[in-house]
Amino acid sequence: MxxxxxxxxxxxxxxxxxxxxxxxxxxxxxxxxxxxxxxxxxxxxxxxxxxxxxxxxxxxxxxxxxxxxxxxxxxxxxxxxxxxxxxxxxxxxxxxxxxxxxxxxxxxxxxxCKMKYEDMMNALEEAVRSSNVLSGNDEQQVLEFISELRYSEAGWEVWDDID
Known part of the structure; x- marks a missing residue:
C-alpha cells in the first residue's frame, strides 16, 4: 500500500x-x-x-x-x-x-466511499442477523430500530453528518 x-x-x-x-x-x-x-x-x-x-x-x-x-x-x-x-x-x-x-x-x-444510505442500512441488518450475539427478542428490537431509522428524517441527517 x-x-x-x-x-x-x-x-x-x-x-x-x-x-x-x-x-x-x-x-x-x-x-x-x-x-x-x-x-x-x-x-x-x-x-x-x-x-x-x-x-x-x-x-x-x-x-x-x-x-x-x-x-x-x-x-x-x-x-x-x-x-x-x-x-x-x-x-x-x-x-x-x-x-x-x-x-x-x-x-x-x-x-x-460511495456507499448509499440504503446500502448501509442493509449492511446493518445483515450484521445483526449474522452476529449470533443477540437473542431472538433483542435481535427483533434492533431490526425494528434499524427499520425505523431507515425511513426517518433523523436517520438521513445522521448520515449526512458522518463526513
Missing part, C-alpha cells in the same frame, strides 16, 4: 488479501472487510465458520457452497511455481488452516 492513515474512530473499508497454501501450492483471495475497526481487527475479522466469504478477487477460483445437510464448504484451485494445480476442498470452518498470510491492500475512509 502506498499510503496509510492510521486514524481511529471512522468507518472504513479494507481490501484484505488472504494467501492460501497447501504444500507448495498457493492462491489468494481479496475480500472487503468494513466497519469502525482498526487495521488489526480487519486482518483477523475473517470468520470462515459463520460468515460467507464473497471475494472481490480470486486467483484460485475460490467459492463456497452449501451441501444437502446445510454445511458450508469451500473449494479452491491452488498453483505451484511451475503452474501445476492442486484442488482443495473442505468445510468452511477449516479455511483458517490454509491461510498463511493476510495483508491490507487498500483502505478507504467513509468519505471516500
Amino acid at each position: 502506498e499510503k496509510f492513515d492510521s486514524c481511529r474512530g471512522k468507518f472504513r473499508i479494507f481490501d484484505v488479501m488472504f494467501t492460501l497454501q497447501s504444500g507448495e501450492y498457493k492462491g489468494s483471495i481479496v475480500t472487503q472487510i468494513q466497519g469502525n475497526i482498526s487495521p488489526y481487527e480487519a486482518l483477523k475479522h475473517l470468520d470462515s465458520g459463520c460468515v460467507a466469504i464473497n471475494p472481490e478477487q480470486s486467483d484460485c477460483d475460490f467459492h463456497e457452497s452449501e451441501d444437502y445437510e446445510g454445511n458450508w464448504w469451500f473449494e479452491a484451485t491452488l498453483k505451484n511455481t511451475e503452474g501445476e494445480t492442486c484442488h482443495i476442498e473442505n468445510e468452511c470452518c477449516y479455511l483458517e488452516d490454509y491461510i498463511v498470510a493476510a495483508e491490507i491492500m487498500k483502505e478507504k475512509k467513509m468519505t471516500e
Whole structure:
C-alpha cells in the first residue's frame, strides 16, 4: 500500500488479501472487510465458520457452497511455481488452516466511499442477523430500530453528518 492513515474512530473499508497454501501450492483471495475497526481487527475479522466469504478477487477460483445437510464448504484451485494445480476442498470452518498470510491492500475512509444510505442500512441488518450475539427478542428490537431509522428524517441527517 502506498499510503496509510492510521486514524481511529471512522468507518472504513479494507481490501484484505488472504494467501492460501497447501504444500507448495498457493492462491489468494481479496475480500472487503468494513466497519469502525482498526487495521488489526480487519486482518483477523475473517470468520470462515459463520460468515460467507464473497471475494472481490480470486486467483484460485475460490467459492463456497452449501451441501444437502446445510454445511458450508469451500473449494479452491491452488498453483505451484511451475503452474501445476492442486484442488482443495473442505468445510468452511477449516479455511483458517490454509491461510498463511493476510495483508491490507487498500483502505478507504467513509468519505471516500460511495456507499448509499440504503446500502448501509442493509449492511446493518445483515450484521445483526449474522452476529449470533443477540437473542431472538433483542435481535427483533434492533431490526425494528434499524427499520425505523431507515425511513426517518433523523436517520438521513445522521448520515449526512458522518463526513
